[in-house]
Amino acid sequence: MNELFRHSQQELAEIFARFIGRALTLELTPCSGQELALIRAQPGVGVTIRGQGREIILLIPEGALLPADYRSPSPTSQSRLSTLAQELAVALFPEDLEAAGTWEVALPQKGPETAQGAAQEAEVLRLRLSDQAGNLVGTAVALIYEGPRPHPTQGTQEFATNPTAPRSAGSAPPPEISGQEKTSRPSVATLGQKEEPRAEANLPPLVRALLRVPVCVGVTLARRRQPVANLLQLSPGAIIQFDKSCEELLDLEVAGRVIAQGEAVKVGEKFGLRILKIMPPPERTQTLRPNKSG
Numbered sequence: 001m002n003e004l005f006r007h008s009q010q011e012l013a014e015i016f017a018r019f020i021g022r023a024l025t026l027e028l029t030p031c032s033g034q035e036l037a038l039i040r041a042q043p044g045v046g047v048t049i050r051g052q053g054r055e056i057i058l059l060i061p062e063g064a065l066l067p068a069d070y071r072s073p074s075p076t077s078q079s080r081l082s083t084l085a086q087e088l089a090v091a092l093f094p095e096d097l098e099a100a101g102t103w104e105v106a107l108p109q110k111g112p113e114t115a116q117g118a119a120q121e122a123e124v125l126r127l128r129l130s131d132q133a134g135n136l137v138g139t140a141v142a143l144i145y146e147g148p149r150p151h152p153t154q155g156t157q158e159f160a161t162n163p164t165a166p167r168s169a170g171s172a173p174p175p176e177i178s179g180q181e182k183t184s185r186p187s188v189a190t191l192g193q194k195e196e197p198r199a200e201a202n203l204p205p206l207v208r209a210l211l212r213v214p215v216c217v218g219v220t221l222a223r224r225r226q227p228v229a230n231l232l233q234l235s236p237g238a239i240i241q242f243d244k245s246c247e248e249l250l251d252l253e254v255a256g257r258v259i260a261q262g263e264a265v266k267v268g269e270k271f272g273l274r275i276l277k278i279m280p281p282p283e284r285t286q287t288l289r290p291n292k293s294g
Contacts, residue, residue: 002028002123002144004054004092011091016129019084020065021269024129024137031126031141039141045070046106047085051093057122057143058088059106065129065138071105079267097211121145219273220251220258249276257281 005012005028013026044061060066067077085101093099122143129137203211222242234240249261252273261277 002125005125008091015087015091019080023132027128029126031124035126036124036141041108043108044106045103047088047101047103049089049092049101051089051096051099055145058140060140063138076266215254218253220253
């Protein structure tokens with residue numbers, strides 16, 4: 001079993017559980033070429049994950065693991081799929097600051113010969129996701145390349161895509177359609193793209209380690225000062241009125257300091273914040289006065 005998936009098995013189960021909104025367990029088993037051919041013959045979503053010089057293609061067939069509107073996803077479903085791809089990248093490559101994932105709608109591919117070719121070039125794992133009662137919820141297949149994925153040619157790529165189908169923000173059209181290098185976007189990996197090293201890669205190891213320190217992030221709806229006497233009179237059903245308008249942006253805070261502002265969004269059944277404005281730290285200036293001594 002691939003070490004990346006074995007070490008991240010529990011976290012991967014939790015990621016898929018959050019994605020579909022129900023508790024899941026994950027079982028990892030080798031996948032045969034015949035099983036891979038069956039998965040490839042179904043429509044679904046292909047997730048590409050890159051990190052630490054490796055590339056992983058995750059094929060998720062149509063079913064309970066995907067939103068019902070995945071073929072023409074709403075903004076909410078697109079956001080959920082992008083979050084899923086990025087969370088998978090972080091879980092599999094926690095030490096790689098450049099790890100990133102993208103998703104695309106995958107078209108069915110027929111023929112076992114192309115599946116056998118892909119299986120010969122990569123390690124293939126089957127991800128079996130079940131509910132707490134042991135009932136199968138869905139199955140996905142991961143193709144793991146220990147180095148950069150060989151440039152796919154017509155009929156040998158892991159999944160086929162429609163150039164007009166939805167995809168995550170950084171995904172580019174498949175090579176057999178475009179025939180050229182992909183354009184890049186910050187913090188997003190694209191298929192077949194050679195990434196430039198990010199600025200963090202040139203930082204000292206201690207500074208890079210600090211970038212991985214988790215911090216508490218909070219969203220503040222509104223604030224106001226109240227006398228203690230008013231607080232003592234609070235009871236269930238009481239309403240506190242704030243001066244902040246419903247149209248104003250919400251504050252994103254880290255350690256009590258506002259770093260950004262945004263608007264509330266719904267991601268599945270969860271609450272999210274769409275960042276609209278970054279708040280730079282206040283500048284600190286010091287007046288230089290001439291030395292009057294002497």
